[in-house]
Amino acid sequence: MTLPHRDAPWVFRTYSGHTSARASNELYRANLAKGQTGLSVAFDLPTQTGYDSDHALARGEVGKVGVPICHIEDMQALFESIPLGRMNTSMTINATAAWLLSLYVATAERQGVDPRQLSGTTQNDIIKEYLSRGTYAFPPEPSMRLISDMIAYSVDAMPKWNPINICSYHLQEAGATTVQEIAYAMANAIAVLDAVRARPDVPASALSRVVGRISFFLNAGIRFVEEMCKCRAMAELWDEITRDRYGVADARERRFRYGVQVNSLGLTESQPENNIIRIVLEALGVTLSRNARCRALQLPAWNEALGLPRRWDQQWSLRIQQILAYETDLLEYADLFDGSPVVAERVTELKRAAREELERVLAMGGAVAAVENAYMKRRLVESQTARLRAIEHGEIQVVGLNCFTESEPSALTEGAHSILRVDEFAERDQIERLRAFRAKRGEADVQAALQGLRDAIANGANVMPASIRAAHAGVTTGEWAGVFRTLYGEYRAPTGVAVSAAPAADHTLAELRKTVKQLGDQLGRPPKILVGKPGLDGHSNGAEQIAVRARDVGMEVVYEGIRLTPEEIVQSARDEGVHVIGLSILSGSHGVLVMDVLEGLRRAGLERVPVVVGGIIPDDDAAKLAEAGVKRVYTPKDFDLNRIFGEIASLVSEAAAA
Amino acid sequence: MNLLDDRRPGRREAALGLLATLERAAAAQTNAGAARIGITGAPGAGKSTLLDALVRRLRARGQTVGIVAVDPSSRVSGGALLGDRARVRSGARDRGVFFRSMAARERLGGLADATWPSMAVLSAVFDVVFVETVGVGQSEAEVTELVDTLLFVAQPGAGDVLQFMKAGILEHPDVFAVNKADVGAAAERTAGELAAGLSLGAQADADWRPPVLLVSARDGRGIDELADALAAHRAHLVASGELAERRRRARTAYVSDTLERRYGSFGVERIGGREALRARADAGHGAGFETALAIGREIEAALGKPA
Incomplete structure (x- = not known):
């Protein structure tokens, strides 16, 4: 019709x-x-x-x-x-x-x-x-x-x-x-x-x-x-x-x-x-x-x-x-x-x-x-x-990834400019604008507006009118959220990884478990891996999959969750005595965050603990990370988790033997 | 901490040597060192978040805190997911808090081989040392052997008196906390059930009546009272002399357990069997680890291995 x-x-x-x-x-x-x-x-x-x-x-x-x-x-x-x-x-x-x-x-x-x-x-x-x-x-x-x-x-x-x-x-x-x-x-x-x-x-x-x-x-x-x-x-x-x-x-x-x-x-x-x-x-x-x-x-x-x-x-x-x-x-x-x-x-x-x-x-x-x-x-x-x-097993077919992988060079990705680069001064400029704005706004208005917001929350009133007034008064995003953070604290959602069931072992997994077990004998205890996400990126699905698979190959996994500062990651690595650190970053801020972690590890005398990074990381960035000391960089094309863990086990073994 | 967890033969001796040194140092001191507190409860009871709130309060009171958190290992792969660190955030960027996760490995209860020695080492450095572990029943019995004070965390609607008694969780804990008190009536009811159950059964320590507290990690209620109750139990142990008794028991349990695991019943038979082992471990007061090293050498000699 x-x-x-x-x-x-x-x-x-x-x-x-x-x-x-x-x-x-x-x-x-x-x-x-x-x-x-x-x-x-x-x-x-x-x-x-x-x-x-x-x-x-x-x-x-x-x-x-x-x-x-x-x-x-x-x-x-x-x-x-x-x-x-x-x-x-x-x-x-x-x-x-x-x-x-x-x-x-x-x-x-x-x-x-x-x-x-x-x-x-x-x-x-x-x-x-x-x-x-x-x-x-x-x-x-x-x-x-x-x-x-x-x-x-x-x-x-x-x-x-x-x-x-x-x-x-x-x-x-x-x-x-x-x-x-x-x-x-x-x-x-x-x-x-x-x-x-x-x-x-x-x-x-x-x-x-x-x-x-x-x-x-x-x-x-x-x-x-x-x-x-x-x-x-x-x-x-x-x-x-x-x-x-x-x-x-x-x-x-x-x-x-x-x-x-x-x-x-x-x-x-x-x-x-x-x-x-x-x-x-x-x-x-x-x-x-x-x-x-x-x-x-x-x-x-x-x-x-x-x-x-x-x-x-x-x-x-x-x-x-x-x-x-x-x-x-x-x-x-x-x-x-x-x-x-x-x-x-x-x-x-x-x-x-x-x-x-x-x-x-x-x-x-x-x-x-x-x-x-x-x-x-x-x-x-x-x-x-x-x-x-x-x-991984090819039961779901993804063309170009796990089948029909032979390819001519892509005409679309030739040259280094097939993606957008954020201006490296964007952060500095934004902070300058923010500080200039704070300096010129009416401080008394801001404080009154924040008090109005607190009162609305305390009285059970709708927070929208008070928030709109705060917007006009020049309150910042951090100040508005700060009112709620002070009242209610930060929240950590359950990760769901601890309770997910282990899969039945196939041949590669069984082999890998053997390798990991031998590695444990070499180390004196099972290999321990820290999996964490530095920065504010909350897309934890990848990190969780890595954590679950690490357990399934026989590693002991400290899964730290999201929103960690590089400093916290270094502290965990030291307190927990881990053998390897896996960082997951999807937000494109891998440059600064990974460098900060590496620097922190050096200062803590932990530079021998190998660091691997996974995320959406362009090739030339991966090269820079490798130069700075990152042992492996994994991107979405690395879908074979068993292969990744085979490599991680070798890294740990080499670091222990060195 | 890495050394204590190392199974390679040379390292094991070194670890026992370290513990023996610590033991001598502790024996020379007059005070009893850190408070050793175990935390158990069913999965989902909110142990980690409660611990987080408790650690914050203790830090505000100026105390330093060491934490050992034990999670089960996968029977299938031998691996383990140690997820509590993500939930106890109060230690982030604070050197007054130390957190170490460990996997239970081949042990079925709520503890790992390295739990007790780790706790002993942390006791030398921090004011309060916690051992957090999952489980209801079996693990309470095991944990209570290692710590001064056992805190049991229950969640509202966890069951009636009979279920608590069946699970065997009423006998060991020194303090009960019903978490999630913010839900109201259900929490009150669970606290009531626990208190009723406690009045029925006999406690190991006749002079201490375990308090049942309503707490909420979410809105902070009862956390101060919980910190006070733990301190009160500690004061009671010191005053009654029970603390020294518990410490001795814990060390004996660890020494004999370690030797049994290492040499098996066959090895233990070489020096006169399990009871003899316990008695000798117990007798080595103030020098338990040296005793352990000595017994170990003796068994190895009896087994015909080089000492």
């Missing part, structure tokens, strides 16, 4: 931001000029975790994976000459979402725009931060309060804003099966809605509108038929849950609205040109079915596994969306799959299995409880372990 009018396309976005507010603003305006229809702001890790650019933990991270925003003038610079009243802005921000939204509102007010006109989305799903992404700051309880404050505030004050974007995206990155992805996303949404429903300041009459503003953020993997079925299953489940659990009568408020970033995890470093094909197919999974089509789409760049994409790389991905929406006939038809028995059967089965898993989580007290008791995390670590093993 053709439609009387061609459908309007989804919103085209590109997840971007780097170096500084000014540089990112230029990028945004260039992208909009090319036909992008919405913005998707990437913030740097200090901003995401609530630290100012000059904080000790921010070292090496400023402007790396996103834009640094410390105060209102940064936010104003970010949206210079971009009329916020007509823009649709998505902000990937979670722990400090209430603050960044306050800065956005204050910026709009200074542009003369009524907040009621603002449309866009704050990601704001803290549960998946504990499970996967790692950029949380506060414990679950105050975090949930911040989220429900934002929802209660925006439902009236910003009725076109999506105050939360429940993320199944990161669950898939963390290894979730399709069923787990559906079930845990629904559990997260229920945790949020239950918290909002319990608030005295949200009348029952407003709940239906609240439900109508809940949006989702999905992943789309390469199995695009299943992904299409997943989207349909989620749309149906959401309709049923909002009707039955929250009594939403209006079918429009029950509509499953979601944005997508297609899968970055499956993009390969080897034969990276193939990624563009993967991105196209993944985009089909979330656009083909009209009844479950995404509202906004972000496509990664083909070279993301190599480093930061350049403007041209992002443009290529934007063109995919435009060709799909404008050149093809996709938007001329009604749903292509209604009535298909094959699709219906798969959707029904996904729904059934997801409901079963959802009930299990609800029975243990819901998503927050299942974070605190590490249930969901453990299930994700197990799925991820199984997935990686399947790739």
Whole structure:
């Protein structure tokens, strides 16, 4: 059935931001000029975790994976000459979402725009931060309060804003099966809605509108038929849950609205040109079915596994969306799959299995409880372990990685400039701007605004109005988050690695265990490895997989978790008497952080302990690290964990014999 | 610490030599050295986070802290994931706190071979030494042999009196802490069950009534009281003379256990069997490790190995 009018396309976005507010603003305006229809702001890790650019933990991270925003003038610079009243802005921000939204509102007010006109989305799903992404700051309880404050505030004050974007995206990155992805996303949404429903300041009459503003953020993997079925299953489940659990009568408020970033995890470093094909197919999974089509789409760049994409790389991905929406006939038809028995059967089965898993989580007290008791995390670590093993064994085929690996030299990666380099002075410049801003602002206003925030928290009032006042007064990101840190402390989420089960041994694993056992005899005790993530990058999936495999080959593993300073890593190495140190860094700040660790080890007299590094590390950086003393550098193309541990065992043996 | 954990023959002798030296130094001192405290409880009871809160409080009181955390080893691979360091963050960037993780290896209980000697070495340096280990039942019995004070961490809804008694966890601990008191009624109920259970059974130490405290690592309630209760138990041990008794028992247990593991029952038979071994280890008061070295040499001679 053709439609009387061609459908309007989804919103085209590109997840971007780097170096500084000014540089990112230029990028945004260039992208909009090319036909992008919405913005998707990437913030740097200090901003995401609530630290100012000059904080000790921010070292090496400023402007790396996103834009640094410390105060209102940064936010104003970010949206210079971009009329916020007509823009649709998505902000990937979670722990400090209430603050960044306050800065956005204050910026709009200074542009003369009524907040009621603002449309866009704050990601704001803290549960998946504990499970996967790692950029949380506060414990679950105050975090949930911040989220429900934002929802209660925006439902009236910003009725076109999506105050939360429940993320199944990161669950898939963390290894979730399709069923787990559906079930845990629904559990997260229920945790949020239950918290909002319990608030005295949200009348029952407003709940239906609240439900109508809940949006989702999905992943789309390469199995695009299943992904299409997943989207349909989620749309149906959401309709049923909002009707039955929250009594939403209006079918429009029950509509499953979601944005997508297609899968970055499956993009390969080897034969990276193939990624563009993967991105196209993944985009089909979330656009083909009209009844479950995404509202906004972000496509990664083909070279993301190599480093930061350049403007041209992002443009290529934007063109995919435009060709799909404008050149093809996709938007001329009604749903292509209604009535298909094959699709219906798969959707029904996904729904059934997801409901079963959802009930299990609800029975243990819901998503927050299942974070605190590490249930969901453990299930994700197990799925991820199984997935990686399947790739190692060739049961999952990845072209160019574990099959069809013979290749001509890639014409796309010739030359040293196939990725973007962040200006090395970005951090210094940002800190200078921050200090100049602090020097000129009205200190009395700042202190009064911070006191107002503390009072609001103490009185149980909504923190949004006080935060918006603080934004205008010149409070910084670190100061705002500092108020919450002082009150609630830092939080460490359970890692889930300690409880994941060991796999059955295959031949290589058995051989490796023998090697490790002999190494233990040589050392006088089993080899002990320290696995840690220096810096603010919270993507702990890789480090966790390494930790689990290290145990499975027979090593004793001190798994330190995320957000460590180089100093802490050196202290652990000394106190724990480890034989080797494995560092994982995905944020691109490997240069500074690894050098600091090596220097610290030298000062502590531990320079003989071998250090290996894993992460997204371009070749010439790897060469620099090797020169500085790093024994091995592993990148996403090194998928064979047993081979990695064979090498690590040799390194330890050599170091012990030396 | 690395030396204490080294199984190579020469290193083992050196480790025992180090311990013997420490023992002589300790015997020359009048005070009893560090407080040695064991922490046990079921997985998920929140031992690590509670320990973290406790360490913060002790540091605020000016005390230095050494921690040994023991995790089980995989039966299959022999490897182990030692994850508690990530949760006890109070020691980061503080040289007044030392944290060492260790794997239980082939031992089934909650301890590793190197646990007791490590604790002995840390006792020479820090004011308070903790041993943290997972487990309910068996490991309490084992840990209690090594420490001065045993703290049991329970979580709300952990069970009724009968289950606590069945698990055999009521006999050994000197202090009980019901964690997650912030959840309210369920914590009160568990504390009540524990107190009721304690009033039924007989305690090893008739003069000490183990307190049951409601604590919350999350909001900090009861942590001060817990630190006070641990100090009070220590004062009780010193005053009653029980401390010296416990230390002697711990050393005897370690020495005979080490020799038994090393030479097996066959070796132990050479010097008159298990009871004789225990008696001799016990008699070497103030010189337990020299005794151990001597007995070891004797067994090796009897087995026909070069001493």
